[in-house]
Amino acid sequence: MITVNELQNFLENNERQILAMDNANLLKINAIDEETGVNIPGISYICYVALPVGVTPVSQYSSINGTDLLGIYDKENKKLYYKRISSLILNDKLKSVVDEIGSINFKNLYRLVVKEVDKILQKEYKSLRVQKQIENYNYKNSDFKKSFIEQRIEAFFEKGVTVYGKNKDYELKLTAYDYAKLISNKKYAKDLAMRYLFNKPEYRDVTNFEVNIEGYIYRQAKLNFNRNINLNDDDKKLMSLFKGISEANNARTIKIEYQKGNKSTEITVNIDEMRQQYDYSDGYCFSNYAITTLKAAKKFEKDFRDEEDNRFGDILLKGIKKVKYGRKVLFEEK
Incomplete structure (x- = not known):
């Protein structure tokens, strides 16, 4: 099993691309900028290779050919950003080594993009256009009242129920390349946020921007309805x-x-x-x-x-x- 020093030396060594382990290898691949075709300075993909061949990771998800993206290394700042990998692939000993070198979870990068998405949407939520739509929302065709009563009936039977707000889930679908670019330049978060917001989801004819605006209008209109509901x-x-x-x-x-x-x-x-x-x-x-x-x-x-x-x-x-x-x-x- 490798030590912390062996892993650190492997990450720092420009000439070394493969680190042999007991039952697998670590593979280091230079990250290529897809726009320019040249290396992203100091950024490398670190792959866990269960078979004797490796491929360039194209996403944050596990591949089917024995190669998995373990993380991305930023040599300039000496930081390893890692993704969560199944314990069947990343054993506890290797995980402890990864943890000891001060690695950072991809979630921290993901939150940078979420923060940019929130910033853009929050500004629009406060706009006169959105506020007017909330104010003029048509309740006649909604199930607000039915939902209001059902939630309270459910609470009667579930003692001590606490209702929390819906977690933000923007389905950003970031690839390994997106993370590599983001590590190289944190300002890239805004580009990724704009890409998400102005792409159309598969099930809709409008952009994610409008999908989120519609959802916000519905939630606020429902909240206003619940605050002022009159029960017969x-x-x-x-x-x-x-x-x-x-x-x-x-x-x-x-x-x-x-x-x-x-x-x-x-x-x-x-x-x-x-x-x-x-x-x-x-x-x-x-x-x-x-x-x-x-x-x-x-x-x-x-x-x-x-x-x-x-x-x-x-x-x-x-x-x-x-x-x-x-x-x-x-x-x-x-």
Whole structure:
């Protein structure tokens, strides 16, 4: 196994291209500037070669022919930038040697580009154009209200849930060459940011710049909606119902006292099915599939189906009068 000094000498030696190890070799390849066709001064690709042949790395990802990019060495500043490699390829002993020479993870370079992307987008987010679009966002065709209620219902059942903001994920797809150029000149981060922003993703006809702007407008409009939402009586009853049910710890089923007109019944309902089967579009209801037995579900459908008010024989929210778990009352209509 190689030592720290052996690795350091290999990285510094201009004449040496291969460092032999027990079961593989390290291969040092000069980084070539694709624009000029000449070497990028002092920058080398360091590859881990499992087979006796090596290829120039074209991306940050592992190749299929036994050669993997271990990192990129900056001779002038004596720094090795490395990528995360599977432990099947980079064993613990070699990793400890790499760590000891003061290596820097590629993530630090990646963040430089993310920072440039953020800077450009943040400026546009504050523009009058974007602010006007947030202000005039059309809520009529959105599911903001449904999402608002579902998130809160989910929180009832997941005790202590903390909701964090979405992580930034720009899918920059940087290659080994991009990293080599970035190590040579940190200002290249802006060029990479612009390349990302004004390229079109495969699934869209607009650029990543517009995709991110659209996402920001949607998130801000949704946030404004949630801050100012007005819940009607059915919304409040639905959340009160689920809040009560969530307090029956580890319960799988509950009993519902149901009434319509002069008809009433008691049904046993599966809680998970009830959570998955409620619907806003048809008068706040739950599918009768939530009833625990097929026989009881068919009887309920037959007794309470109404072509005008309840075409499918669903469990209507307005028909639920009381919910019990054993003797404990979880919900009761006031």
